[in-house]
Amino acid sequence: MRNSGSTPEPGGAAQVRPRRKRRRLLVVLAVCTLLAGCGLVAGGYYFDSVPTPSDLKLPESTTVYYADGRTPMAKLGAQNRTIVPYDQMNDSAKQAIVAAEDRTFWTNQGIDFKGVLRAAWANVSGGQRQGASTLTQQYARIAADLRGVTYSRKLREAVIAWKLDDAYSKEEILGFYLNTVPFGRGAYGIEAAAQTYFGKTVRRDAPAARQLTPAEAMVLCAMVKQPEADPADPEGSPGYDPRRNALARQNSIDRWNYIRDGMVKLGYLTPQQAADLAYPDTVRPIDKDAGRSDLDRPTGLVVNHVLAELRQTEPFRGKPDEVIRDGGYRIVTTVDKRVQDAAEAAADIRRDTAPQAVRGQPRNWQAALVAVEPGTGRVLGYYGGDKGSGADYAGWYYDENGETRGFGQHPPGSSFKVYDLAAAVRDGISVKQRFDSPDTKEFPASGRTRGSSAGPIRNAERASCQPDCALWEATVASLNVTYFELTEKLGTDKVIEMARQAGVESMWETVRGNPRPQRVDLRSDPADEVAKRFSTEVGIGQYGITVQDHANGMATFAAGGKRADAHFVRSVTKDDEEVWAEQLRTTDLGLDREATDQLDWTLRRVRAAELGNGWDSAGKTGTWQAGQSTTQNVHTWMVGWTGALASAVWLGTTDGKPLRTRGGSYEVYGSTGAAPIWRQFMTRATAAMKLDPGKYRFGEPKFPGETPEPTRSAPPPPTTAAPTPSQTPSPSPSSSSPSPGPTGRPTSRPTLTPSLPPLPTVSPTRTRGPR
Incomplete structure (x- = not known):
């Protein structure tokens, strides 16, 4: 008697054999693709010209301050970004971002080989495209402006990441990443995010009360996964900004817990420290008038005069306004x-x-x-x-095109x-x-x-x-x-x-x-x-x-x-170096x-x-x-x-x-x-x-010669x-x-x-x- 459990159904053997053949064919294709990819990687490593961090010119927002040099008046530039060197950051964001995005960061070679292979297999098998990457790869993607999650992009991303890992220390790469990645609400880089969401800073030399805490850093690093809501479905896919809606808040809390667990596994927190942490409810509300921070307030007119004045100075004469706006300057x-x-x-x-x-x-x-x-x-x-975008009833200035406004x-x-x-x-x-001084008087010499x-x-x-x-x-x-x-x-x-x-x-x-x-x-x-x-x-x-x-x-x-001379600018600095300073001169009227x-x-x-x-x-x-x-x-x-x-x-x-x-x-x-x-x-x-x-x-x-006639x-x-x-x-x-x-x-x-x-x-x- 045949064992029905071990006996194939009629026609079964005929069906299995084609499936096995197709699988073998896919494996062969994958191997060939990977071999071709290895060739591309090898060739690209030596010949592909890609921007490295030292070549990359990141748009950095210029900040305009009041005369005290501490109170911001406006942020200028296409991106709200303030670069802080790695060694000047406190540990909160460094640890949270590793726990959130790449827990093998300190030990890997800059490339997630399994991720590249998954992307290759998904590419040839028709499966879902894979997007997971190391922090180094994520930075490479931003640096080279690589879009999409295609296999070819993953290969080029890997090339750049490989180069970065060879040329720079892990600390430098992490600093590049934290100063580059978007956090939502127009904030690029961890410092802009800290200011935007909590009104704090990541600078370790700031007073302790103003520094970003680990719990706050975990909220920010949770947002990297999806900085903005999906435009096609903003309510159903709102991202991780807890102030956007209830779903986004829950997403943020879930991600925050995931990051907290990772920080324990990596030794950044003890289990007791993690248990003592509370999810911070101090995230600032989304400012619906955030755009008014530069040109839509009365001080926007001051900014117009500031830019007009700087265009006449030696460092900026003849240069487009983007040089000032995106140059990371500090204008007092x-x-x-x-x-x-x-x-x-x-x-x-x-x-x-x-x-x-x-x-x-x-x-x-x-x-x-x-x-x-x-x-x-x-x-x-x-x-x-x-x-600032309206009429200026107090004065006039030249705009960047040389037109009077x-x-x-x-x-x-x-x-x-x-x-x-x-x-x-x-x-x-x-x-x-x-x-x-009569009520009325003629003045023939003036025709009156x-x-x-x-x-x-x-x-x-x-x-x-x-x-x-x-x-x-x-x-x-x-x-x-x-x-x-x-x-x-x-x-x-x-x-x-x-x-x-x-x-x-x-x-x-x-x-x-x-x-x-x-x-x-x-x-x-x-x-x-x-x-x-x-x-x-x-x-x-x-x-x-x-x-x-x-x-x-x-x-x-x-x-x-x-x-x-009436003027609006006291100083311009960048990276603590003076770029321009006011020139105070007086002339005597002879009074x-x-x-x-x-x-x-x-x-x-x-x-x-x-x-x-x-x-x-x-x-x-x-x-x-x-x-x-x-x-x-x-x-x-x-x-x-x-x-x-x-x-x-x-x-x-x-x-x-x-x-x-x-x-x-x-x-x-x-x-x-x-x-x-x-x-x-x-x-x-x-x-x-x-x-x-x-x-x-x-x-x-003294009225000398009192009252002459x-x-x-x-x-x-x-x-x-x-x-x-x-x-x-x-x-x-x-x-x-x-x-x-x-x-x-x-x-x-x-x-x-x-x-x-x-x-x-x-x-x-x-x-x-x-x-």
């Missing part, structure tokens, strides 16, 4: 975090921290503020708008009179010298007569000293008649030269046939040549300047007439102590400049009107200084329309619009800087009616085109590339005048 700016916070709190009028007078006003209201340190030119605070020129109105006054006291004109299209000059305000006012009284009352006469007396070239020397490097002129004012570089030609492009109205603030330039001018006067004291003495009497906090302060308001209205204003200003801080504030509209309050009032002036912002900022910024106001007191002038021009004939507001401006000396009169005009945009669409052109008309 001049911006003081305390001052910047005060600037944003006051000038961002959408915030609840803004002064009550400007808070919650219509959406077309916009403010800009720049603060500069006297004597150094360091920009301590800069607010040109609420995001910015939106920051505005007619300064009476705030420009500070430069007239400085030019006067430098020329020996005492602030107690008296001037005819009753018979001219522009008409005479009119004061926008009245003062008790009229019609015979000392220069200081006319300054406090902001009398246009007095300052127009002063500008004629000095000459427009002296006024422009004073502004230029103090820090105003650009001014915008009106050119016939062009609806936009054109920028004039005041440094390009001698003052007498530049002056030909502007009329006497320059003395009462007709021509646009930037908030940044105006702030630097105020810093010059705060420093006693010592002008420094002696008596002139400086008279300037301070006069401008500290402007009521809007009073801080009430123990600091000596000086300042000047300004207003520029538009249209035919005698009350509607487009631009308001407040500028001034203490001995330690100078700033300029502009408040206007984004669309060129008059400032109109939420309640419907057009009564918005320098004293009620920009001045509250300036006072709040100056008060809070000086308090935050913790400086002693007693060390920054103003001097008292001026030579007065004949008073104008009496009039029975004021000039009508329909008068049109007089021509500029440099052009036959109409020049807006001293009382203002609607906003026009500069030639700089604006971030907002161009505005409709409005013909300038006469109004009462700047305030």
Whole structure:
């Protein structure tokens, strides 16, 4: 009797034989493939040119810091990466990554031969492709940008790994890997991951409380397996970021336990230490606004100016921005975090921290503020708008293509009179010298007569000293008649030269046939040549300047007439080596102590400049009107200084329309619009800087030759009616085109590339005048 268990079914032998033949054939093919692969490996080892770690240029994010050199302002670059040398890392990540990804790392030859064979077999048998690799192979894959899990890729990966293991120590290779591998959330390398997920560092020289712990390192190293969610199924395959969803958290915990067990097996932890470890629940939430860390915050505008400034330095001139952004530099700016916070709190009028007078006003209201340190030119605070990718209302700069960007020129109105006054006291004109100051006055030499299209000059305000006012009284009352006469007396070239020397490097002129004012570089030609492009109205603030330039001018006067170039960068370093450092230079305006004291003495009497906090302060308001209205204003200003801080504030509209309050009032002036912002900022910024106001007191002038009698021009004939507001401006000396009169005009945009669409052109008309 046959044993049915040992007897094949009918036809069974015939079926087994073909299966055995097919298996033998597959083995032969695999052997041939492996032999061919060995040839490829051998050939590749000697002839294949592949990038090694020393050749590999890893994109490393550049970090922009506030002036303290510790507080980050922004991360730049395509990848968030901060390289830390292996010997400067603590042990937490080194041990966790080996336990997670390659437990034979310290003993293998850089290649997982079984993995290569599995990949070869899977390749020829049609099985699932294999992706397991050693840490060395994983680094090789990243270094050579090898994608996919094909057999040929595994062979090339093995070649590179073999070379790496021959050429470098295990410690070096592990350092390469930890500085290269992605961890998700845009973090590349262990240091960026530690900062992103825990706000910590892997540097062993950091305080212990700030160093990444083993438990935290295990969470990070778990993410290497799948740094990001699968785009095709983000909920079902979310990866290992515990903050992504419940499944991802469980994945992370499971992987964390696996790594913990591996650390015990490798001797990194004792069983008791492992049992005492707790899964950390301190992973930071996913920041949905993470992109705002560079250009979408107000400080993004600072970054724009930083990059523009560095493009002009020797290390970076003529090079693309990627060299800076991806170069792993450490850029320390001049911006003081305390001052910047005060600037944003006051000038961002959408915030609840803004002064009550400007808070919650219509959406077309916009403010800009720049603060500069006297004597150094360091920009301590800069607010040109609420995001770096938007319009810059405080200044302008060149982008990487050499195009001008910015939106920051505005007619300064009476705030420009500070430069007239400085030019006067430098020329020996005492602030107690008296001037005819009637409500209305003709100036034939400048074409401002009753018979001219522009008409005479009119004061926008009245003062008790009229019609015979000392220069200081006319300054406090902001009398246009007095300052127009002063500008004629000095000459427009002296006024422009004073502004230029103090820090105003650009001014915008009106050119016939062009609806936009054109920028004039005041440094390009001698003052007498530049002056030909502007009329006497320059003395009462007709021509646009930037908030940044105006702030630097105020810093010059705060420093006693010592002008420094305004700048944003203090230093650039890489790998602790200096690449570039600020060059602090000052030039002297020629203001002696008596002139400086008279300037301070006069401008500290402007009521809007009073801080009430123990600091000596000086300042000047300004207003520029538009249209035919005698009350509607487009631009308001407040500028001034203490001995330690100078700033300029502009408040206007984004669309060129008059400032109109939420309640419907057009009564918005320098004293009620920009001045509250300036006072709040100056008060809070000086308090935050913790400086002693007693060390920054103003001097008292001696007024030599007390109150000399001026030579007065004949008073104008009496009039029975004021000039009508329909008068049109007089021509500029440099052009036959109409020049807006001293009382203002609607906003026009500069030639700089604006971030907002161009505005409709409005013909300038006469109004009462700047305030």
